[in-house]
Amino acid sequence: MTHVDGRVDPVADAETIETELMLADLESIEKRRAGLVRKIKGNDKEAVQQERLLAEAQAMLEDGKPARLIEVDEDDAKAWRMLQLLTTKPVLYVCNVGESESVDGNEHSAKVAAMAAAQGNAHVIISAQIEEEISQLEADEAQMFLEEMGLQEAGLDRLIRAGYELLHLETYFTVGPKEARAWTIRAGTSGPQAAGVIHGDFEKGFIRAETIAFEDFIACNGEQGAKEAGKMRAEGKSYVVKDGDVMHFLFSK
Numbered sequence: 001m002t003h004v005d006g007r008v009d010p011v012a013d014a015e016t017i018e019t020e021l022m023l024a025d026l027e028s029i030e031k032r033r034a035g036l037v038r039k040i041k042g043n044d045k046e047a048v049q050q051e052r053l054l055a056e057a058q059a060m061l062e063d064g065k066p067a068r069l070i071e072v073d074e075d076d077a078k079a080w081r082m083l084q085l086l087t088t089k090p091v092l093y094v095c096n097v098g099e100s101e102s103v104d105g106n107e108h109s110a111k112v113a114a115m116a117a118a119q120g121n122a123h124v125i126i127s128a129q130i131e132e133e134i135s136q137l138e139a140d141e142a143q144m145f146l147e148e149m150g151l152q153e154a155g156l157d158r159l160i161r162a163g164y165e166l167l168h169l170e171t172y173f174t175v176g177p178k179e180a181r182a183w184t185i186r187a188g189t190s191g192p193q194a195a196g197v198i199h200g201d202f203e204k205g206f207i208r209a210e211t212i213a214f215e216d217f218i219a220c221n222g223e224q225g226a227k228e229a230g231k232m233r234a235e236g237k238s239y240v241v242k243d244g245d246v247m248h249f250l251f252s253k
Helices: 011-043 046-062 075-085 107-119 128-134 139-148 155-166 193-200 200-204 213-217 222-228
Strands: 004-007 092-096 124-127 169-175 180-186 206-212 233-235 244-250
Touching: 011 046, 011 092, 011 107, 046 075, 092 107, 092 155, 107 124, 124 128, 124 155, 128 139, 128 155, 155 169, 180 193, 193 200, 193 206, 193 244, 200 206, 200 244, 206 213, 213 222
Parallel strands: 004 092, 092 124, 169 244
Antiparallel strands: 169 180, 206 233, 206 244
16 A cells, blocks of 8 residues: 655656566566576466566566556466566555545545556545544534535545545454454355355355345344344355355254
């Protein structure tokens, strides 16, 4: 994550950081390609794949662009991740602006937004001044203050949301009589895989998941109300978990 202060030249600073990361990747790639020569001569399939991907990354970097802009085939996705290149990592630019600029930002944050879009990255606008003020208020007072400022939610909440979207992450919940827990998963995770986040045995013995959409859980005042309203669903192994799902897993030991 890169913090960009709206009172300086954010694009120049961010571009400097990106350039440093690109140079570091180029140095790493050159060393790694040299180390693969012997394995390639021995027809090592993994080495051949790594060499091909590293060559693509090097060409992109030498063209002055980060490696994250390369479109990678599904067959190469795992090997590509294993390369752990710095410029394949997503970047979230955080633009700290004045209180009066908290809704629409300013000319500096607009430049950051354009740069982030061109890089395939993300940005979010927050006002540290506002965040400090609402941190000292009760929840109801903080919400009223945000509404007066023309904001729907706090900057910290928007920052978290932007980070999750950039990393393709979602959250599901488990709710019991004593506690409620939030579990982080990648978008597209199946029911059994989501259960495995809690415990590996849950995934292995997965039978089904009793599922309530977050909006239904809130509207019906909890699990019992959702059951009575017919909002609880039984989902099988092929179910793709949705962001905010409230889930109860049934599994065999």
